[in-house]
Amino acid sequence: xxxxxxxxSPEQDASALVRKLGGMALVSEEEVSYLEGLQANTLVLKxxxxxMRDGGSISAAFxxxxxxxxxxxxxxxxxxxxxxxxxxxDVMGLHVNFSxxxxxxxxxxxxxxxxxxxxxxxxxxxxKHPLIGSGLSWFTAREFAILGDQxxxxxxxxxxxxxxxxxxxxxxxxxxxxEVEDDTLYVPMRQADIADTLGLSIVHTNREIxxxxxxxxxxxxxxxxxxxxxxxxCEVGNFDRSHLGEIELSEPLTGPISRENR
Amino acid sequence: xxxxxxxxSPEQDASALVRKLGGMALVSEEEVSYLEGLQANTLVLKxxxxxMRDGGSISAAFxxxxxxxxxxxxxxxxxxxxxxxxxxxDVMGLHVNFSxxxxxxxxxxxxxxxxxxxxxxxxxxxxKHPLIGSGLSWFTAREFAILGDQxxxxxxxxxxxxxxxxxxxxxxxxxxxxEVEDDTLYVPMRQADIADTLGLSIVHTNREIxxxxxxxxxxxxxxxxxxxxxxxxCEVGNFDRSHLGEIELSEPLTGPISRENR
DNA sequence: CGGCCAATTGATTAAACTCAATCTGCGTGG
DNA sequence: CCACGCAGATTGAGTTTAATCAATTGGCCG
Numbered sequence: 280x281x282x283x284x285x286x287x288s289p290e291q292d293a294s295a296l297v298r299k300l301g302g303m304a305l306v307s308e309e310e311v312s313y314l315e316g317l318q319a320n321t322l323v324l325k326x327x328x329x330x331m332r333d334g335g336s337i338s339a340a341f342x343x344x345x346x347x348x349x350x351x352x353x354x355x356x357x358x359x360x361x362x363x364x365x366x367x368x369d370v371m372g373l374h375v376n377f378s379x380x381x382x383x384x385x386x387x388x389x390x391x392x393x394x395x396x397x398x399x400x401x402x403x404x405x406x407k408h409p410l411i412g413s414g415l416s417w418f419t420a421r422e423f424a425i426l427g428d429q430x431x432x433x434x435x436x437x438x439x440x441x442x443x444x445x446x447x448x449x450x451x452x453x454x455x456x457x458e459v460e461d462d463t464l465y466v467p468m469r470q471a472d473i474a475d476t477l478g479l480s481i482v483h484t485n486r487e488i489x490x491x492x493x494x495x496x497x498x499x500x501x502x503x504x505x506x507x508x509x510x511x512x513c514e515v516g517n518f519d520r521s522h523l524g525e526i527e528l529s530e531p532l533t534g535p536i537s538r539e540n541r
Numbered sequence: 542x543x544x545x546x547x548x549x550s551p552e553q554d555a556s557a558l559v560r561k562l563g564g565m566a567l568v569s570e571e572e573v574s575y576l577e578g579l580q581a582n583t584l585v586l587k588x589x590x591x592x593m594r595d596g597g598s599i600s601a602a603f604x605x606x607x608x609x610x611x612x613x614x615x616x617x618x619x620x621x622x623x624x625x626x627x628x629x630x631d632v633m634g635l636h637v638n639f640s641x642x643x644x645x646x647x648x649x650x651x652x653x654x655x656x657x658x659x660x661x662x663x664x665x666x667x668x669k670h671p672l673i674g675s676g677l678s679w680f681t682a683r684e685f686a687i688l689g690d691q692x693x694x695x696x697x698x699x700x701x702x703x704x705x706x707x708x709x710x711x712x713x714x715x716x717x718x719x720e721v722e723d724d725t726l727y728v729p730m731r732q733a734d735i736a737d738t739l740g741l742s743i744v745h746t747n748r749e750i751x752x753x754x755x756x757x758x759x760x761x762x763x764x765x766x767x768x769x770x771x772x773x774x775c776e777v778g779n780f781d782r783s784h785l786g787e788i789e790l791s792e793p794l795t796g797p798i799s800r801e802n803r
Numbered sequence: 804c805g806g807c808c809a810a811t812t813g814a815t816t817a818a819a820c821t822c823a824a825t826c827t828g829c830g831t832g833g
Numbered sequence: 834c835c836a837c838g839c840a841g842a843t844t845g846a847g848t849t850t851a852a853t854c855a856a857t858t859g860g861c862c863g
Contacts, residue, residue, distance in 0.1 A: 281800030334783055352693045355779045359854065360696040361688045374682035377675060382686035382784045413639060420636035424644035426688050427624045431614045433695035434622040438819070466647065478696030480820050485843060501828095517617045521596055522644045700851070730811065742852050747811060 290469050294318055295367030295456050296342050296394075300414045302455055310408055317404075318342055318394035324387040324469070331372065331385035340372040340396045346391035347467050350383045351475070361476040363426055364388070364449070364468075365530030368456050370496045376402060389467030417524075417537055424522045433478045436517060437488045441477040446497065450506050556580055557630030558568040559606050559655075560718050562676045572670055579666075580604055580656035586649040588729070593634065595649035596702045601657045602634040609729050613737070623738040624698035626634060626650070626711070626730075630718050632680055651729030670772055679786075686784045695740045698779060700749045705778030708759065712768050713785050725767045 287501065293301065297314050300306055306314075321344060324330060330341065332354055341348075348365040362383055365371055371385060375398045405412030428448065429509070432441050453459045468476075474484040493495050496512050498505040506512060555563065559576050562568055566770060568576075583606060586592060592603065595614055603610075610627040624645055627633055637660045667674030690710065694703045711728065717719045730738075738753040753759050758774050760767040768774060773781070 334781075350689070352689065354697050355653075356694065358697045360693045362692050374678065374685065378682040378686075378786065380783055380786075383689055393613065417639040420640040423636065423685070423688070424640075426692065427612070427614065427645055428686070428689065430624050430691055430695060431616065431622045433692060434737075435616050435620045450564040470843095471841080477698075481841095482821080482843085483819055486819095489843080519596075521642055524640065732811095733809080743809095744853080745851050747809095748851095751811080786818085 283466045289456070291503050294344060296370070298335075298342075299368035300411065302365050303417060304410060306410070310411055314409055314411065317356055317400060318344060320395045322393045322395055324393065326387050326391075326392045328391070329384055329386045330393065331381050331383070333350050333381055333384040333502060335381055336379060337372055337375045337381050337398075339397060340370060340401050341385075342394040342396060343367050343371070344392040344394055347388040348385055348391055348393075349388050349472065349476070350385050352383050359475045360478065361472065363429060364476065366456065367458065370415065371445075372416060372420060373401065380394055387471060403443065407515060421524060428519070428522055429476075438477070438479050438483055440516050441479070441511050442473070442484070442491060443485050443496065443517050445473070445477060445516070446491075446504065447509065447513050447516050447518035448523070450509060450512075451520065455523070461505070462507070462509070463503050465502055466504050467502055475480075479498075544556075554702050554753075556604075556606060557718050558606075558632070561630035562673065564717055568672070572673055575670060576673065579658060579662060580606060582657045584655045584657055586655065587654045588649050588651050588653075590653070591646055591648045592655065592786070593643050593645070595643055595646045597643055598641060599634055599637045599643050599660075601659060602632060602637050602663050603647075603667060604658060605629050605631045605633070606654040606656055609650040610647055610648050610681040611650050611655055611734070611738070614645050619736045622740065623734065625684070625691060626738065628711075628714055628718065629720065631684075632677065635663065635677060635681060650734060655706060683786060686786070690781075690784055691738075697752060700739070700741050700745055701752060702778050703736070704743070704749050704753060705744070705758065705774050706780050707735070707739060707778070708753075708766065708768065708777050709771065709778050709780035710785070712771060712774070713782065723767070724769070724771070727764055728766050729764055 291350065293311065294315060296318065297306065297311055300312075300314065322330075330348075331337070331350075341439050342364050345367050345535065347367075347473040348371065349360050350371070355360055365385075372381075400417075404415065425448070428444070432444050436444060450459065450464060452462055457479075458465070470484050471489065473479075475486075476483045477484065479487075489498075490498065491512075496506075496508055496515065498507055512518070550553065554696055555573065556577060559573055562576070563573075584592075584756065586608075592610075593599070605627050607629050609629075610631075610633065612624040612627065612633070613621050614624065615621055627647075634643075639763050663677075666677065689708070690706070695704050697705060709710075712721065712724075712726060715726055720727070732746050732750065735741075735745045735750075739746065741749075749761075750761075753774075754761065758768075760775065772803055774780070
């Protein structure tokens with residue numbers, strides 16, 4: 280696999296993980312360098328490559344450095360359901376120490392740069408850097424909220440609403456890690472991937488995306504999607520911003536996450 | 542609320558939580574008494590009562606002592622989607638320390654006995670009893686797997702398959718805590734609750750349940766459901782037993798969960 | 804017995820799927 | 834530089850699944 284040219288995400292000084300954690304609580308320089316060190320061992324995958332297999336043993340946790348990934352399962356009939364999308368800064372397999380077998384597969388939705396983290400190091404984190412450990416727990420809670428939203432989407436929203444809701448989610452998650460510019464998102468997913476995320480057929484997904492375009496909610500150009508009216512998109516899709524915890528993020532959490540000095 | 546006569550679960554010596562953890566790893570007597578002490582502060586709710594509100598602040602974690610509960614969300618149109626079902630021994634709100642606001646509501650699906658646990662005590666657990674702390678982490682991983690299954694069910698299974706899959710899940714989860722006798726389950730959910738769990742209308746849910754009966758897969762009598770052919774049910778519903786971790790449970794997990802002596 | 808909740812049934816409509824082409828942009832080999 | 838091939842997007846037509854609306858039935862309790 281060629282490691283060169285992974286210009287999928289705006290390469291800034293800090294890794295996506297640091298940007299994400301930094302948005303949630305104050306992180307010291309020492310913690311930053313610890314986090315960067317954690318991501319030393321990297322792996323680059325091509326779009327379509329699997330890196331976790333449902334039923335297989337889990338050997339490591341993965342931090343997304345750049346690109347998009349998907350957790351998914353296959354039905355006996357061979358239909359794919361994408362459970363959730365992992366974006367830069369997300370961590371997959373935090374439960375590596377507590378569960379022998381993976382309960383889902385994972386694949387790259389774009390060229391993907393992963394940091395591979397030894398299970399033992401995950402256990403260390405809470406010992407050495409409680410704040411970061413709390414951050415990871417917060418990630419877990421957030422993942423749970425995202426998966427809950429996904430469930431609501433599939434169970435009780437129409438195709439039209441599902442797509443609006445999904446795009447709103449992606450919009451806010453990308454915003455949070457600084458990957459939205461001028462309301463425009465780079466979305467590497469194909470319509471087939473979106474269909475498998477939203478439990479729809481490709482044809483119907485296509486028709487409903489076109490409707491969002493006709494209705495002036497979004498605009499597409501190649502792999503880019505411009506969100507013309509995020510408020511209307513949230514309204515159409517019934518999107519609840521508070522589930523992603525946007526509001527709380529400016530102020531650090533109290534309790535175990537708070538920090539006395541600095 | 543009357544506390545008497547909560548004969549929803551077979552009252553044994555050990556609480557459901559202890560039975561569940563005991564099925565996963567060896568638990569010492571000291572740990573058992575700690576776990577029982579944790580559940581000292583109880584609360585009894587009537588069917589239909591809410592005890593967590595989407596968007597509200599989370600004040601405590603809850604351990605289900607007996608009865609069934611549901612996590613759910615409401616859409617703007619007022620439609621309900623049940624995200625997952627909590628059975629005796631399950632813990633809700635473990636993320637209480639890491640997330641300010643609840644991202645779902647919770648309600649009693651039957652008469653429900655809850656233990657109310659202070660957030661601070663949740664933090665203590667891993668300190669005082671690492672094995673139990675690991676158990677809770679395992680619970681989290683399992684919840685995640687269950688919610689993943691729910692997502693697959695809603696996204697890629699037909700109504701018929703969804704119901705079969707759901708019943709299979711309930712069957713194994715109840716078996717695990719010793720609440721299945723003679724392949725018969727006490728299911729307090731109404732068809733309306735099942736519909737809201739599986740993203741279906743009540744009418745269609747009813748028709749497909751009747752089909753499972755006609756096909757000889759299940760039998761119902763009042764609130765009891767007898768699973769006539771669990772293998773066929775799993776087959777029809779595409780149910781993957783390994784996601785609940787049944788297989789690993791007889792042997793204690795290695796790593797942080799393992800125990801040297803006793 | 805009346806009333807209510809829940810389950811069941813019938814008839815019709817609507818949403819989404821499937822099958823089958825066609826179109827389009829893009830990269831590649833000649 | 835262009836024809837070809839391919840992946841992905843789009844369109845059309847017909848079918849299926851599940852939703853909706855509207856009763857009706859059955860059991861249980863006061």
